[in-house]
Amino acid sequence: MLSRVADSLYWINRYVERAENISRFVEVSEAMALDCPPGSAEPWLPLIDASGDRELFDQLCPAGSPEDVVRFLVRHEDNPNSVVNCLAIARENARQIRDVVTTEMWEQLNGTYWQLQEPSYWEQPPQEQLREIRRACQLFYGITDATLSRDLSWQFSRLGRLLERADKTSRILDVKYYLLLPSPEEVGGVIDELQWIALLRTAGAYQMFRQSQQRAIAPEAVAGFLLLNPVFPRSVRYCLERISETLRIVNGKAVPGHPDAIECLSGLTLARWSYTSIEDLIAGGLHEAIDQLQQDLNQLHTLIEQRYFIAPTSA
Numbered sequence: 311m312l313s314r315v316a317d318s319l320y321w322i323n324r325y326v327e328r329a330e331n332i333s334r335f336v337e338v339s340e341a342m343a344l345d346c347p348p349g350s351a352e353p354w355l356p357l358i359d360a361s362g363d364r365e366l367f368d369q370l371c372p373a374g375s376p377e378d379v380v381r382f383l384v385r386h387e388d389n390p391n392s393v394v395n396c397l398a399i400a401r402e403n404a405r406q407i408r409d410v411v412t413t414e415m416w417e418q419l420n421g422t423y424w425q426l427q428e429p430s431y432w433e434q435p436p437q438e439q440l441r442e443i444r445r446a447c448q449l450f451y452g453i454t455d456a457t458l459s460r461d462l463s464w465q466f467s468r469l470g471r472l473l474e475r476a477d478k479t480s481r482i483l484d485v486k487y488y489l490l491l492p493s494p495e496e497v498g499g500v501i502d503e504l505q506w507i508a509l510l511r512t513a514g515a516y517q518m519f520r521q522s523q524q525r526a527i528a529p530e531a532v533a534g535f536l537l538l539n540p541v542f543p544r545s546v547r548y549c550l551e552r553i554s555e556t557l558r559i560v561n562g563k564a565v566p567g568h569p570d571a572i573e574c575l576s577g578l579t580l581a582r583w584s585y586t587s588i589e590d591l592i593a594g595g596l597h598e599a600i601d602q603l604q605q606d607l608n609q610l611h612t613l614i615e616q617r618y619f620i621a622p623t624s625a
Contacts, residue, residue, distance in 0.1 A: 313619050314406075314619075315410055316462070316619060317618075318403040318404070318406055319403075319407070319410070319463055319467045320466045320470035320614075321470060323400075323467045323468070323469075323474070324471065324473065324474040325396040325397065325400040325403075326419075326450050326471075327447070327470070327471045327474040327475055327478075328391065328396045328474055329397050329443065330444055330448065331478040333384070333393050333444045334440075334444050335357050335512050336357065336383055336436075336440055337444065338511045339508070340380075340440070341508075355379065357379060358379060358382070358383075360481045360485045362481065363389065363391055371386075380436065394426050397419070397426065397447075398423060401419045401420060404416055404420075410463055411463075412453070412454075412458055414457050415450065415453055415454055415457065415458065418446070418450045418453050422443075422447075451471070462560065466560070466618075468552070469553065469557070469614070472549045472552050472553045473549075473553060475549050476546050476549035476553070477607050479513055479536055479546055479549070480600045480603050480604060481604070482509065482512055483513075483532075484596075484597060484600040486505060487533065487596050487600075503527060506527050506529060507527060509532060510527075510532060510535075510536075513536055513544050515545075518535075518542050519531075519535050522539070530588050531588075533591075533596065537583065537591070538587075538588060540584075546583055547580075550579055550584075551580060551584075553610075554580045557573065557614075558573070561573065571613055572614065572617060575610050575613060579606045579607075
């Protein structure tokens with residue numbers, strides 16, 4: 311497979327996953343804001359921290375109002391990671407490899423892109439705007455899985471989606487645990503419980519968490535589910551298992567017993583998050599553990615990029 315094709319497939323899925331995650335984050339926060347005290351900063355500014363774009367946001371939107379947060383995340387033209395820009399970049403990548411992606415994949419991305427260019431679209435209630443974007447992204451996942459052959463094209467598509475998903479799940483949990491840690495008197499209070507419920511919904515995990523945990527919502531249980539659950543498709547551990555599996559398929563010519571840098575890093579990261587407990591992670595510092603995960607994911611992306619996406623220069 312050509313490096314540019316693999317690169318485009320990887321980024322198409324990273325950007326669609328990013329757009330879907332952000333739209334879900336904002337959609338849940340819109341609903342949560344109704345339960346927060348008037349004028350409260352909750353739950354808006356933490357979304358900026360979860361996106362990793364706080365410096366850019368402070369430059370573009372110094373007032374930092376809820377309206378600024380929503381516009382910055384959803385459709386700000388100068389934010390490269392806004393939902394609208396993510397889908398535009400994904401579409402452009404798909405346009406460049408039209409002979410590789412299926413017609414159905416292209417039609418879904420192209421149709422969503424043009425839908426967002428219509429002024430009338432943004433006249434709908436915000437919840438409806440975000441719900442349609444989220445469903446359009448989820449439909450793209452389904453179309454990809456239903457129409458793309460399980461060759462290297464699908465493997466690189468899945469790789470991009472999984473890396474982005476692990477990144478965003480860990481980021482939103484880190485924000486709750488580190489930036490939104492309530493004062494002792496607020497722990498277990500109404501606002502605290504609302505935040506944990508919102509966190510689960512932000513990760514699309516509320517119903518599955520309730521089915522797996524027949525007890526009251528507790529921070530340790532939520533963190534354990536999002537980080538270590540082996541069967542929930544948005545948990546960090548599940549994503550890492552599928553990433554390792556995908557890399558083994560992509561790197562099919564690896565010599566047994568002689569792992570390369572990518573295999574070593576993905577294997578060590580998976581082992582670190584497979585053979586631990588949430589109690590041990592919290593005791594050792596959950597923020598520090600997630601910070602190390604972020605570094606490992608970034609390094610893994612760099613190694614993948616160097617190995618598969620950057621064409622070797624001729625001597």
